[in-house]
Amino acid sequence: MSRSSRSHRLSAGLAVAALAFTTAGAATAAQAAPFAPTASTAASSAPGPLMNYAINTKAGHGHVKKVEEAVKAAGGTVVQSYDEIGVVIAQATNADFRTDVRSGRDGREIQSVGATRTAAVSEGPVGSAAKTAPTAPTAQSRGLNTAEGTPTPDPREVEQWDMQQIKADLAHKVTDGSRRVLVGINDSGVDDTHPDLAPNFDAKDSVNCVNNGVPDTTAGGWRPTTSSHGTHVAGTVAAARNGIGIVGVAPGVRIASVKVVNDDGFIYPEYSICGIIWAAEHHMDVTNHSYFIDPWTFWCKDNGDQGAVQEAVRRAYEYATKHGVLSVAAAGNSNYDLAHKTTDSSSPNDTTTVTRQINNDCLDMPTELPGVITVASTTQAVAKSSFSNFGLGKIDVAAPGSSILSTVPGGYAKFSGTSMASPHVTGVAALMKSVHPWWGPRELEKALQREADDTACPATPDPRCTGTTANNAFFGEGIVDALDAVTRY
Structure with a gap:
């Protein structure tokens, strides 16, 4: 959730490409005339x-x-x-x-x-964004380990320090996750032709929500058109164990692409609502949200437009939670104290930004919504990433988010951001759901917090890191623990 450029809703702030193969380019969405009221229903107002x-x-x-x-x-x-x-x-x-x-x-x-926005609508009506989908390659052998077996390393696993920090490498000796578990990658689209993602990709449950928030199931519409962000997130969650590239946190589960980011990098409320309702109706177990909803960094309850939208989005996520979906979201990349909001000078980001006074009733959505797991970012040195938002009582858990190697269309790259931290937690939740299939969102939420490794505030005092070793403003309940997720209880 970086905020430094047009694509700042997404948190890939650092990219070091290491291309290993080529794929067909993603197609560009065709634009058409927007919805318009008919003459018979038009009001008399100008x-x-x-x-x-x-x-x-x-x-x-x-x-x-x-x-x-x-x-x-x-x-x-x-x-x-x-x-x-x-x-x-x-x-x-x-x-x-x-x-x-x-x-x-x-x-x-x-x-x-x-x-839902301050800029005029630019997208077209239902069915206008037809896409030509690249042909998917033949799926590689998954090579999953058994409970007693030892996983065979994929070529670039040695570069995945993040998996060691959360003990995913040890968890994989127990399980890679269950095919019964379905994870929604609510993001900029997933390249299902990537050989590290194709074995675990579920096309029938994928969707494109960026046409005014209307679900579009056109084949391939879920693929990325301008951003590699969603593909990177997907690899961290569930890159397959297949002798190619890397291995995700839960390489045995299925993933679906829920595209909620348009070609300009915006995630408007109607896109996010469409995506989370879709996830609920398609029985997804966990969804990852590495973004904040545009155009407001914080949606304020006491503002007419923002308050109405905050309520609509809240209802959608509450509905999903009640229907078995655990939502996991990035905390944000502004190094901002979410527990003590004062001003916002970064929004609206689709027209002209203004500086305004805000309070704690103003929410960064979806990460601050009830029932959503809020994830902060750590470095390889087990410190808070400099960009990561924080806040006592706001951060649930932390996970690696600095310089994370994962999949992108055409190969692999290293990205940084709380967007990279969130899918680690999503993957751990998927492993946990695999071994406790009867658990619902509340049980998974409590277990993620309970089993996280307590992480103390910095040895050199930092007044922003309030709280205790067991629960503080930087790391919440601690760094998520994949091994405990599959071995305890």
């Missing part, structure tokens, strides 16, 4: 820029149906509805849409409404 809105109502088809009618009466178009959480994503050019949609009998159903 048109403004095309915008997307999150509208909250009571859960249930009846309530959502009335909101859909209110949207049409206000000159808008319904983009996606979620009866299960009472959220409607709508689109309109009506500059007075927020007011108009709440007028009339149907509008009384609306609890809150807010714009």
